[in-house]
Amino acid sequence: MPNKILFKNAKILSMKSADIQDGDLLVVGNRIAYIGKDSKQYAPFNRIIECDGNLLMPGFKNAHAHSAMVFLRSKADDVALQDWLFNVVFPKEERLIIDDIVNLNKLAYLEYLSSGITAVFEHYYYPLASAETAENFGIRIVLLGAYNAKTLAPSQLNELYNYFNNKKDSMVSYMIGFHAEYTSNEDCFIKTKEALSLSHSPFFTHVAETEQEVNDCIKRYNMPPLKLLVTLGLYDNGGGLYHAIYLNDEEIELVKKHKLFIVSCPASNAKLASGIAPLTKYFKAGINIALGTDGPASNNSLDMFKEMYLAAVLQKLINKDPIAIPPFEILKMATVNGAKAMNLHEADILAVDKLADLIMIDMHAPNMQPNHDIIANLVYAANKGNVLLTMINGNILYENGEYFLSESKEDIVKNSYVSIKRLTE
């Protein structure tokens, strides 16, 4: 008999709309089996969680991450992006081995759980190690596989795409991309296009994160990066752009035309002084915006509450408009829009038959009073300390500050330091 967990007397924010209903939510196995007021009919249950009016909502989708970069948190702060990448990050990353990815990802995943993040779009080295680590840990992950002249042929990318995306009930899925125009060459463009044609995968990459990146691309190719990538046919199957701070109007039209997702990382962009993405403009153009933390080395935390707050208030500031983007739209960016961008259509909202990737938020905490507007409270007043419970794929991995994993938190932290020390000392 599958596991049956009943959440009783909850407030339920499905994210299908902004409505919040009072009721119970039943999880059977890894899916939501019932939402309503008449849960008794499904008794008996393996566990009944008395929610006491606390809020259930879909878990946050971290739509852009380099989790293992946690080893560099607060190691080289206060440096501009290009300098930071080429002189700090890349030389240290050359020392990375597979064990490091395993150790460091798990440290980041602990932070994801305590922040209510249930799925992560992972863009980093050794994706197969990340896949295995995520499966063992129990977190949902979308990998961005990239063509690499040394090890992977386009046909191999296609093979990986089919392997991961056809596995039933897997925690791992797969898309194809590369780091960025400025770290790729024409061979990489051609081979990636070949892999995309074979697999029909959407394409994701860093685009227009800094003014320098755009200017350098124009010098090299006589056009800005998004236009270049579209022209090369890389976006023929759709996909998205990480960051997208500096797009011109023609490029915004290309984003609309190809129905591309923009994954904004406001904290990282602010910390590196890269700039503020014009999200209000994108939002008004009907573009689907998701949010990501980026790597913890440039953020420096893995906290979607911080991303939501920044996404909201930075738009008010740059537009001198206290309205800018309504809070429910911001909350969508951190949840359903992220799920769409990550192709997690079964983990987007709370509804019967959807995957049970959900979180419980403390409605009794002082900072959540009064409850005039729970959506606004979530965006403007809440913080990760308000996350009481994180469930992924029907499993409770975090509850009331405690982790429920196959390994102890202490062991994960201890093992991470083996990698941290070797990589940074």
Place this chain on the structure above:
Amino acid sequence: MPNKILFKNAKILSMKSADIQDGDLLVVGNRIAYIGKDSKQYAPFNRIIECDGNLLMPGFKNAHAHSAMVFLRSKADDVALQDWLFNVVFPKEERLIIDDIVNLNKLAYLEYLSSGITAVFEHYYYPLASAETAENFGIRIVLLGAYNAKTLAPSQLNELYNYFNNKKDSMVSYMIGFHAEYTSNEDCFIKTKEALSLSHSPFFTHVAETEQEVNDCIKRYNMPPLKLLVTLGLYDNGGGLYHAIYLNDEEIELVKKHKLFIVSCPASNAKLASGIAPLTKYFKAGINIALGTDGPASNNSLDMFKEMYLAAVLQKLINKDPIAIPPFEILKMATVNGAKAMNLHEADILAVDKLADLIMIDMHAPNMQPNHDIIANLVYAANKGNVLLTMINGNILYENGEYFLSESKEDIVKNSYVSIKRLTE
């Protein structure tokens, strides 16, 4: 015999410098009695707290607050400051009675404790009710008393100033100010100046929070607000400016000349789209900057970690400079500089004979790993969920998510709703 509490095996960030030492910290009564590695000599103790490498540091000083405005949290979001004040806030505030101040302040104080805030510069109605509430609750408070044509004469402000500031070991101190130029008239200027002359109190008020405020003041008085207030002699005893987003160069010189404090509220200023104060410019001019949350209705939280993060990253953004203000300077703004602005010279740093207003931060939380740079972690990576313990005046009021108060958290929340409902329904 006074209470003797020993914090054992802590990391201690005194904030006298950025150095962090390993050791023990002894609190006797309401003061720090010893810091070092040889605490055994002081045995026996009433309680020994094993800190296990967690960090002790001075509590945050919230240098600008209207705590009771918590009743309006998420009630009228996404409205510009002047509209919000005159059409939403002021009409509702007319209904406020003393009981509301008591009920609502306590709700805000719960949030302060969970955020590691140990002292608050309180600027709101019914200061005597706030004084009594803070004393009973156990939080340190600095009141900003204001001339009010209906009830208080200048001699009475002077009397209150002497009463509160001469009370030995009191949790309450007092300074004189008023709301803002744009809500005052010439009678108020004259009477406030009279009270300041009698009391020798520093003067604090809202200054240059919006461009409209500055332009309106120039229309009325032919000079911007800070220049006006200095010209009127209101700053003859020193004091400070809340917000200070729009100062011209002549006014920055006046701030320096009169050694005034600037209390910046980056979250509130962002949320109301008021603007970004040029803190880097002020910092480079040697001005003492403190941080405040402002009221929870415009923020919408009471969280100095959020203020620190925003103070840091917004400066990087507006200056296109990933360095801008170093993290230790940001941490000073939230602690020692706030204590200076609030005249809390005995509660500024962790040192022998200083008041025991301190917090303990979780160094084992995933988001605080690795520990390459603890100061940077505190500013860029930490959040209020990392606050393990808040001690004010030698009393532990908050520890591991639990409150230790004369009233239960549940009763405080329940009573606050009596006021919230009456004021907003």
